[in-house]
Amino acid sequence: MTAIEVRGLHKAYGGRKVVDGVSFEVGEGEVFGILGPNGAGKTTTVECVEGLRTPDEGRVRVCGYDPATQRAEVTRVLGVQLQQSELQAKLTVREALDLYASFHERPADRQALAERLGLVPHLRTRFGKLSGGQQQRLFIALALLGDPRVVVLDELTTGLDPRARREVWSLVESLRDTGVTVLLVTHFMEEAQRLCDRIAVLDQGRIAALDTPEGLIGRASAAKEISFAANTPIDPAALRSLPGAVSVRTAEGRTVVGGTDETVTAFVSLLAREGVTAGQLRVVDATLDDAYLDLTGTDPR
Numbered sequence: 001m002t003a004i005e006v007r008g009l010h011k012a013y014g015g016r017k018v019v020d021g022v023s024f025e026v027g028e029g030e031v032f033g034i035l036g037p038n039g040a041g042k043t044t045t046v047e048c049v050e051g052l053r054t055p056d057e058g059r060v061r062v063c064g065y066d067p068a069t070q071r072a073e074v075t076r077v078l079g080v081q082l083q084q085s086e087l088q089a090k091l092t093v094r095e096a097l098d099l100y101a102s103f104h105e106r107p108a109d110r111q112a113l114a115e116r117l118g119l120v121p122h123l124r125t126r127f128g129k130l131s132g133g134q135q136q137r138l139f140i141a142l143a144l145l146g147d148p149r150v151v152v153l154d155e156l157t158t159g160l161d162p163r164a165r166r167e168v169w170s171l172v173e174s175l176r177d178t179g180v181t182v183l184l185v186t187h188f189m190e191e192a193q194r195l196c197d198r199i200a201v202l203d204q205g206r207i208a209a210l211d212t213p214e215g216l217i218g219r220a221s222a223a224k225e226i227s228f229a230a231n232t233p234i235d236p237a238a239l240r241s242l243p244g245a246v247s248v249r250t251a252e253g254r255t256v257v258g259g260t261d262e263t264v265t266a267f268v269s270l271l272a273r274e275g276v277t278a279g280q281l282r283v284v285d286a287t288l289d290d291a292y293l294d295l296t297g298t299d300p301r
């Protein structure tokens with residue numbers, strides 16, 4: 001079943017189009033990522049899904065309900081991660097859980113949720129005294145209080161240290177295991193690659209690509225990168241003419257050739273033929289970063 005449907009979504013601010021014909025569907029139980037440079041229209045898109053913005057044009061449905069006109073129904077099925085500033089510093093974790101539970105007709109079991117998210121030792125701690133990772137765990141708990149079928153997480157791990165980020169990732173993985181559908185907006189490639197079943201890359205209000213992480217990586221112009229420091233110079237033209245080679249550049253005394261498996265084999269033969277020794281030779285596979293850069297021409301960080 002389709003959990004989220006977005007079809008032909010358009011939104012402009014003051015005559016400037018920021019979402020320009022975005023369409024995607026998220027299946028039940030899927031973790032769907034939205035990636036894109038600053039200002040690409042990611043938040044505007046998810047805010048239309050949440051019912052916080054009204055589309056100028058297009059169809060948006062969450063579990064079959066229209067967020068613009070069926071707010072009560074959408075609130076029952078959708079959980080939204082709050083932004084940090086929306087909680088008062090003096091509110092304790094328990095008070096926050098009680099307050100947000102009161103917004104729902106049939107709230108989830110607060111104690112079980114607190115246990116699942118490791119919040120039990122912090123129930124009496126004020127929000128302002130929680131670490132960044134603990135605050136994010138509380139935001140996830142609040143998003144889950146209505147026992148939602150769909151959760152929207154927008155830049156969930158921005159500002160967290162690597163350990164806290166990994167902790168939050170495990171929580172999202174455990175959400176997936178319970179069959180909850182997740183719409184995740186992120187700037188982190190590693191996060192998208194690890195958590196998402198499929199990813200839409202948004203660029204200037206349009207979907208530049210929509211695929212699995214592996215599918216997107218396969219679209220990088222160079223599937224392999226050979227990097228080395230040669231003991232004698234190699235003619236760049238010879239490297240460029242290697243079969244499958246798409247790029248040759250030098251960086252910090254090293255030469256980097258982008259290409260395919262075929263390029264790697266031909267490169268090794270070239271070294272043997274020319275009697276060149278390549279020091280610190282490395283061959284690495286393309287990553288989601290490479291694919292993202294090729295698709296958007298911008299660095300994700």
Ligand SMILES: Nc1ncnc2c1ncn2[C@@H]1O[C@H](COP(=O)(O)OP(=O)(O)OP(=O)(O)O)[C@@H](O)[C@H]1O
Nearest residue numbers: 013014018036037038039040041042043044045202
């Ligand atoms: N209420 C608003 N009024 C006018 N312009 C807005 C409004 N909200 C967003 N914008 C503009 O619309 C564009 C898209 O913003 P949006 O927040 O959707 O992008 P984003 O992809 O989420 O960006 P970021 O990664 O920086 O959060 C930006 O140029 C932003 O300045």
